[in-house]
Amino acid sequence: MSTFAHRAAVTPAMDGHWVSTWGAMPQLTEPDNMPPAPFAEDGLVFADSTLRQTVRTSIGGRQTRLRFSNAFGGTALPITRIAVALPVGGRAGVGGIRPATSRPVTFHGRPGVVIPAGALAVSDPLDFELGPRSNVTVTVHLAEGQAGDAVTSHPGSRTTSYLVRGDHVDDADLPGAARTDHWYLLSGLEVWAGHTTAAAVIVGDSLTDGRGSTVNGNDRWPDRLADRLHARPGGGEVAIVNQAAGGNRVLDDGLGPNALSRLDRDVFAQSGVRWQVVFEGVNDIGTAAASEAAQRKVAGDLIAAYDQMILRAHAQGIRIYGATLTPIGGNESYDDPGGHREAARQAVNRWIRTSGRFDAVIDFDEAARDPADPRRLMPAYDVGDHLHLTPAGYRALADAVPLDLFRDAPLPWGFAFG
Numbered sequence: 006m007s008t009f010a011h012r013a014a015v016t017p018a019m020d021g022h023w024v025s026t027w028g029a030m031p032q033l034t035e036p037d038n039m040p041p042a043p044f045a046e047d048g049l050v051f052a053d054s055t056l057r058q059t060v061r062t063s064i065g066g067r068q069t070r071l072r073f074s075n076a077f078g079g080t081a082l083p084i085t086r087i088a089v090a091l092p093v094g095g096r097a098g099v100g101g102i103r104p105a106t107s108r109p110v111t112f113h114g115r116p117g118v119v120i121p122a123g124a125l126a127v128s129d130p131l132d133f134e135l136g137p138r139s140n141v142t143v144t145v146h147l148a149e150g151q152a153g154d155a156v157t158s159h160p161g162s163r164t165t166s167y168l169v170r171g172d173h174v175d176d177a178d179l180p181g182a183a184r185t186d187h188w189y190l191l192s193g194l195e196v197w198a199g200h201t202t203a204a205a206v207i208v209g210d211s212l213t214d215g216r217g218s219t220v221n222g223n224d225r226w227p228d229r230l231a232d233r234l235h236a237r238p239g240g241g242e243v244a245i246v247n248q249a250a251g252g253n254r255v256l257d258d259g260l261g262p263n264a265l266s267r268l269d270r271d272v273f274a275q276s277g278v279r280w281q282v283v284f285e286g287v288n289d290i291g292t293a294a295a296s297e298a299a300q301r302k303v304a305g306d307l308i309a310a311y312d313q314m315i316l317r318a319h320a321q322g323i324r325i326y327g328a329t330l331t332p333i334g335g336n337e338s339y340d341d342p343g344g345h346r347e348a349a350r351q352a353v354n355r356w357i358r359t360s361g362r363f364d365a366v367i368d369f370d371e372a373a374r375d376p377a378d379p380r381r382l383m384p385a386y387d388v389g390d391h392l393h394l395t396p397a398g399y400r401a402l403a404d405a406v407p408l409d410l411f412r413d414a415p416l417p418w419g420f421a422f423g
Contacts, residue, residue: 015068015129015130015131015132017068017130017197018067018068018197019197019199020199020200021197021198021199021200021202022197022198022200022202022276022277023070023195023196023197023198023276023277024064024066024195024196024197024198024202024203024204024244024276024277025193025194025195025204025206025244025246025275025276025277025278026062026063026064026065026066026069026135026194026195026196026204026244026246027060027061027062027063027193027194027246027247028072028192028193028194028206028246028247028248028271028275029060029159029162029188029191029192029193029247029248030159030192030248030249030250030253030261030267030271031074031076031077031157031158031159031192031270032077032157032158032159032160032250032260032261033077033155033157033261034077034155034156034157034158034160034187034189035160035260038158038160038187039154039156040054040156040168040183040185040187040189041168041183041184041185043170044168044183045154045156047154048152048153048154049150049151049152049153050150050151050153050154050156051147051150051151051156051168051189052147052149052150053147053148053149053150053170053171053172054146054147054150054168054169054170054171055144055145055146055168055169055170055171055172055173055174055176055179056144056145056146056147056166056167056168056189056190057100057102057142057143057144057145057166057167057168057179057182058142058143058144058145058162058164058166058167058188058189058191059092059096059097059098059099059140059141059142059143059164059165059166060140060141060143060164060188060191060194061097061138061139061140061141061223061228062135062136062137062138062139062140062141062194062196063137063138063231063243063244063245063246064137064196064198064202064235064241064242064243064244065134065135065136065137065138065139065196065241066134066135066196066197066198067132067134067196067197068130068131068132068133068134068196068197069089069130069131069133069135069194069195069196069197070127070128070129070130070131070194070195071087071089071110071127071128071143071191071193071194071195072125072126072127072128072191072192072193072194072195073118073120073125073126073128073190073191073192074120074125074157074190074191074192074193075120075121075122075123075124075125075126075157075190076123076124076125076157076192076270077123077155077156077157078120078122078123078151078153078155078156078157079122079153079154079155080122080151080152080153080155081119081120081121081122081151081152082119082120082122082151082157082190083117083118083119083120083147083148083149083151084117084118084119084120084126084145084146084147084190085116085117085146085147085148085149085172086109086110086116086117086145086146086172086174087109087110087116087117087128087143087144087145087146087174088107088108088109088110088143088144088174088175089107089108089110089131089133089141089142089143089144090102090103090104090106090107090108090141090142090144091103091106091139091140091141091142092140092141092142093178095139095140096140096221097140097164097165097221097222097223098164098165098166098220098221099142099165100167100178100179100182100184101177101178101179102142102144102177102178103177104175104177107175108131108132108133110128110129110131110143111128111129111131112126112128112129113129114129125192130197135196137231137235137241138231138232138235141194143191144173144174145174145190145191146172146173146174148172156189156190157189157190157192158187158188158189158190159187159188159189159192159250160187160250160251161187161211161214161215161216161249161250161251162186162187162188163186163214163215163218163219163220163221163222163223163225164186164188164220164221164223165184165185165186165220165221166184166185166186166187166188166189167179167182167183167184168182168183168184168185169181169182169183186220193275195276195277198242198277199242201242201413202242202243202244202277203242203243203244203277203278203279203280203413204243204244204245204246204275204276204277204278204279204280205243205244205245205246205278205279205280205281205282205411206246206248206271206272206275206278206280206281206282207227207245207246207247207248207249207281207282207284208248208249208264208267208268208271208272208281208282208283208284208285208314209247209248209249209253209282209283209284209285210249210250210251210252210253210254210284210285210287210288211249211250211251211252211253211393212226212249212284212287212331212392212393212394213225213226213227213247213249213284213285214247214249214250214251215228215399216251216388216393217388217393217394217395217396217398217399218396218399219396222396224396224399224400225247225399226394226399226400226402226403227245227247227403228245228247228403229399229400229402229403229404230245230403230406231243231244231245232403233403233404233406233408234408234411237408240408242413243411244277246275246278248267248271248272248275249284249285252288253285253288254285254286254288254289254292255285255286255289255307255310255311256289256303256306256307256310257289257292259288259292264283264285264310264314265310265313265314268314268317268318272318272323273317273321273323278321278323279322279323279324279413280323280324280325280326280410280411281314281318281323281324281325281326282325282326282327282328282367283311283314283325283326283327283328283363284328284330284367284369286307286311286330286353287330287331287333287339287350287392289303289306289307290303290304290307290330290333290339290346290349290350290353291333291336291338291339291346293346293349295341295343295345295346296343296345297343297345297348299345300345300346300348300349301349301352303349304348304349304352304353307353308352308353308356308360311327311356311357311362311363312362315362315363316423319420319421319423320421322416322420322421324364324365324410324416325363325364326363326364326365326366326367326410327357327362327363327365327366327367328357328366328367328368328369329353329354329357329358329366329367329368329369329370329371330350330353330354330369330370331369331370331373331374331382331394331402332350332370332373332374332375332379332380332381332382332391333346333347333350333380333391333392334347334378334380334381334382334391335380335381335391336390336391336392337390337391339392340391347380354370365407365410367405367406367407367410368405369402369405371405372401372402372404372405373386373394373398373401373402382394382398383398383401385397385398386398386401
């Protein structure tokens, strides 16, 4: 007799494919970003805990499925049960749901799943309609919790999550819940869409992760880009997937693994990817020594790394666009009196603009810099540290992206040859 659970009958709503509508780059959770007490104990995390989180779609769909990551967990991750629902008022970062919309999530027909260390679990398809640019709530109960002190998360959520003891998956609200502005375990949301629908994945650092944006405001530049795309005819067929993390670097591990090492997981393994945007490198420049030799080397290494990204994206049939690095003038950590890091930034930007290697260039430097002092950010766009942007600055970045880059078009002859 088969021991496999019965799988609920969910049939495709159309002839199509899965497309990622939201994602968050998985990271090993640092001590300061662990769940608040008592949900992180010595050697055990999320014991008998309910975790409620909201995420924002980019495109909509009538059917969906979820991705949960244990990429950085040191032990198996046993999830007891999960439900999706629409949040109260359709808002991000709220603890309440509309109970009538709640639907259980299954894995091979089972209410829970055990995800091995380092692995990913994708749920069964679910008849659950999501609108474009709408918030959805995912509630998880972990009866046993995860053994050990390593847990997978995305600290830079800029969205409030809720934690309570016990199984409260079906509760309309979570009064008295602990709050934390991080995402845990959940790494992706997909919708079943027509064949002309596709995703653009953005590889970046805190400038894409949204440091300086509004908590629960969804006003990072990728969010604003999704708004712009969906305001044009046919724009609802382009998903924007933000795979950035604060402190991330291209060449070396920092906060999260280096960008070159995470392409397979964070870009190529995403569903329905047709475009990739690279906006990363300022942390490599800023953490290299402030000498002429060190900065000449890091600029050359970054250019070589971008070329590797281009080769690998093209091999997957993905168009890849390069974004110029925004100003760092005046930043206490990254700017240097000799101007060596600024020289490296200019060298990298010159290559992005003129080499012809990227399929297109997005000039964020031009969009964000102060015309009176191009080494610095426009004052209205500067959050105060002369590196990160205000919501107005992130809107300016989004407005600088040519929307025609995301039109469905055949790849040119010899595209992947190199």
